[in-house]
Amino acid sequence: MGLDAIEEKIKYGEPIDIKDAKEILSSFDLIKIGKIARSVKYKKSDKKVYFVFNKHINYTNLCVSKCKFCAFYRNGEEDDAYTMEIDDIIEEIAKMPKGIREVHIVGGLHPNKPFSYYVDMVSSIKKHFKDINVKAFTAVEIDYFSKLEGLSYEETLKTLKDAGLDSMPGGGAEVFSERVRKKLYPNKIPYEKWAEVHKIAHSLKIPTNATLLFGHIETDDEIIDHLFKLRKIQEETPGFLCFIPLSFHPSNTPLEKTIEKVDAVKELKVLALSRIILDNFPHIKAYWVMLSPKIGQIGLHFGADDIDGTIGQERVTHAAGAKSPLGLAKDNMVGMIKNAGFIPVERDALYNEIRVY
Amino acid sequence: MIELYKKIENGERLTKDEGVKLLKEGDFLKLGELANLIRFRKHPNKTVTFILDTNINYTNVCYVGCSFCAFYRNKDDKDAYTLTIEELKEKIEEAEKNGVETALIQGGLNTELPYSYYLDMVKELSKSSVHVHAFSPPEIDLMSKISKKSIKEVLIDLKNAGLTTIPGGGAEILSERVRKRISPKKIDTARWLEIMEEAHNLGIKTTATMMFGHIETDEDIIEHLCNVRKLQDRTNGFRAFIAWDFKKENNELGKRVDRVTSGIDYLKIVAISRIMLDNFDNIQASWASQGKDVGEVALHFGANDMGSMLIEENVMRQAGFRAESTVEEISNIIRKSGFEPALRTTDYKIVKYL
Numbered sequence: 038m039g040l041d042a043i044e045e046k047i048k049y050g051e052p053i054d055i056k057d058a059k060e061i062l063s064s065f066d067l068i069k070i071g072k073i074a075r076s077v078k079y080k081k082s083d084k085k086v087y088f089v090f091n092k093h094i095n096y097t098n099l100c101v102s103k104c105k106f107c108a109f110y111r112n113g114e115e116d117d118a119y120t121m122e123i124d125d126i127i128e129e130i131a132k133m134p135k136g137i138r139e140v141h142i143v144g145g146l147h148p149n150k151p152f153s154y155y156v157d158m159v160s161s162i163k164k165h166f167k168d169i170n171v172k173a174f175t176a177v178e179i180d181y182f183s184k185l186e187g188l189s190y191e192e193t194l195k196t197l198k199d200a201g202l203d204s205m206p207g208g209g210a211e212v213f214s215e216r217v218r219k220k221l222y223p224n225k226i227p228y229e230k231w232a233e234v235h236k237i238a239h240s241l242k243i244p245t246n247a248t249l250l251f252g253h254i255e256t257d258d259e260i261i262d263h264l265f266k267l268r269k270i271q272e273e274t275p276g277f278l279c280f281i282p283l284s285f286h287p288s289n290t291p292l293e294k295t296i297e298k299v300d301a302v303k304e305l306k307v308l309a310l311s312r313i314i315l316d317n318f319p320h321i322k323a324y325w326v327m328l329s330p331k332i333g334q335i336g337l338h339f340g341a342d343d344i345d346g347t348i349g350q351e352r353v354t355h356a357a358g359a360k361s362p363l364g365l366a367k368d369n370m371v372g373m374i375k376n377a378g379f380i381p382v383e384r385d386a387l388y389n390e391i392r393v394y
Numbered sequence: 395m396i397e398l399y400k401k402i403e404n405g406e407r408l409t410k411d412e413g414v415k416l417l418k419e420g421d422f423l424k425l426g427e428l429a430n431l432i433r434f435r436k437h438p439n440k441t442v443t444f445i446l447d448t449n450i451n452y453t454n455v456c457y458v459g460c461s462f463c464a465f466y467r468n469k470d471d472k473d474a475y476t477l478t479i480e481e482l483k484e485k486i487e488e489a490e491k492n493g494v495e496t497a498l499i500q501g502g503l504n505t506e507l508p509y510s511y512y513l514d515m516v517k518e519l520s521k522s523s524v525h526v527h528a529f530s531p532p533e534i535d536l537m538s539k540i541s542k543k544s545i546k547e548v549l550i551d552l553k554n555a556g557l558t559t560i561p562g563g564g565a566e567i568l569s570e571r572v573r574k575r576i577s578p579k580k581i582d583t584a585r586w587l588e589i590m591e592e593a594h595n596l597g598i599k600t601t602a603t604m605m606f607g608h609i610e611t612d613e614d615i616i617e618h619l620c621n622v623r624k625l626q627d628r629t630n631g632f633r634a635f636i637a638w639d640f641k642k643e644n645n646e647l648g649k650r651v652d653r654v655t656s657g658i659d660y661l662k663i664v665a666i667s668r669i670m671l672d673n674f675d676n677i678q679a680s681w682a683s684q685g686k687d688v689g690e691v692a693l694h695f696g697a698n699d700m701g702s703m704l705i706e707e708n709v710m711r712q713a714g715f716r717a718e719s720t721v722e723e724i725s726n727i728i729r730k731s732g733f734e735p736a737l738r739t740t741d742y743k744i745v746k747y748l
Contacts (some may be wrong), residue, residue: 065732068695141732300730302728335658335661335688377656
């Protein structure tokens with residue numbers, strides 16, 4: 038079946054299968070793939086492209102997981118090892134200009150902070166900034182917290198929700214392949230646990246995101262399997278707001294000598310494929326930090342309807358040599374979206390529209 | 395718009411007004427699709443060529459002082475330089491050792507250099523195995539002034555000295571409205587085209603370039619494309635078309651321009667060039683213009699060539715832009731994009747498939 042037949046299927050709202058997905062990833066016709074993905078995007082969000090005025094906080098770079106693809110983690114003795122206290126975090130957020138809608142919080146798995154640190158973090162931010170959506174902690178962190186106190190996932194998530202947790206990011210998913218996990222991140226939770234945390238979060242009405250980290254040792258089949266798994270979770274327990282494909286940045290990681298950064302055409306294809314497969318996800322993000330602002334902007338024509346946010350001080354990807362700026366001004370976001378031919382819409386963390394530009 | 399798209403699909407030529415409409419309102423992916431269609435009609439296989447070349451800038455002394463240029467110096471400036479023929483020979487020998495195919499030789503408009511300097515340069519450098527691709531139209535114009543010879547006579551002298559191709563620089567935007575504002579002392583549109591026409595008539599092949607992303611309008615861009623298309627109809631002497639976006643560091647014009655050329659702007663220009671320039675065989679995607687990522691994507695927007703390796707590049711470097719690559723890296727980008735890399739000559743003949 039060629040791309041034309043796949044296009045036909047999608048036009049009539051039929052889901053595509055694994056064979057179609059393989060066809061898309063291995064196809065030469067980049068433009069056609071973009072057109073198919075964009076037609077799905079148009080059905081979901083028409084000409085709108087969302088962005089959020091947000092702030093990333095990476096509260097510590099100490100991490101017991103020590104994943105092979107990570108350039109961010111430290112063991113503790115290094116000069117640049119750091120952990121932010123709650124006051125530091127409040128201060129960082131207070132420095133942001135007015136109008137910030139979301140804090141995106143992820144960190145390493147800290148060797149000895151108690152669960153109360155994380156609960157306090159959430160409640161203190163909520164206390165100081167009641168209008169800011171606290172989007173915090175990947176499934177990997179939730180799993181780790183639950184072990185600290187011997188709590189179930191549900192108890193852990195409920196405690197955090199009661200403290201003010203609004204939503205969760207989609208990190209730590211990497212690639213849901215046991216083969217890859219054993220090689221690159223054996224200490225990280227497997228697919229089943231990642232899925233369980235997100236399903237419970239969804240059942241507690243905590244919306245979450247999902248990610249895929251690609252461009253290292255994974256195969257196309259593993260990318261496709263990952264996407265179909267996410268589609269199934271969303272079918273069973275809806276609650277994902279957005280999917281974000283993340284391209285792997287090898288610099289400063291043990292993989293830097295063996296792996297080249299994934300190329301732009303592959304990035305655009307994976308973005309498009311995710312829009313096509315994940316037809317039950319409201320939004321797909323072209324995350325400019327990972328893709329670079331230029332390819333992120335082009336990605337808006339390959340199915341993405343979100344370009345993330347202003348961010349300010351992203352640390353994890355930049356530790357791995359990302360050349361994108363640390364943050365982008367709001368005017369830049371609006372300009373980038375308009376220049377691509379779309380309508381910029383400032384959103385809050387839950388995709389409520391704040392302002393159409 | 396649909397009628398316009400149909401017209402392109404049918405291989406019909408677009409008028410200037412239609413070109414402007416396409417640039418203003420054309421859908422980004424549709425432009426890519428149409429440009430690709432034309433590209434594969436002209437080049438049915440997936441080969442993407444590039445050339446192993448070096449840039450030699452024999453002087454940075456230049457009296458015209460274009461507002462977009464960060465390279466030029468006055469003759470008394472501390473870092474002003476002019477290379478002797480001996481120094482140029484050393485450079486070409488080094489290039490020869492590195493297996494370089496072509497040397498793109500250009501320089502500032504230095505009124506103190508004698509006519510013989512240029513002729514000697516071509517004569518001496520042509521002795522090497524490196525192809526000499528030298529002197530854009532503003533330099534040819536200067537030679538005609540200092541020698542008090544006609545353009546045709548100058549070109550014949552250069553040809554007799556060994557010159558067979560000349561680069562397409564100095565075109566910037568071939569619209570008088572723009573040239574008067576950014577490079578008032580440089581030769582005008584008519585003169586640029588006249589020099590190219592004389593060269594083509596003498597069997598000297600050239601390229602055409604365009605520098606966009608500053609004060610020009612969509613209309614100016616299309617006017618530029620129509621100007622080179624019209625001349626190509628008469629002479630068929632342009633080998634390729636190359637668009638560059640303006641780099642704004644360290645130059646006067648940069649302070650006056652707020653806009654930044656996006657990847658999308660660049661890809662649209664590549665596609666529009668392919669669509670408008672129906673009589674050009676080769677459209678370059680410059681990986682150095684917008685970075686390797688956008689360069690890779692541009693191969694799907696109608697380009698069939700990745701330009702050059704730029705072993706030594708001085709002009710853009712002065713404007714805060716550095717790009718370096720290797721044959722392996724460029725071949726890799728081409729392969730990853732789904733195409734097949736090949737090294738070529740200045741004349742667009744394949745040297746070898748990689």
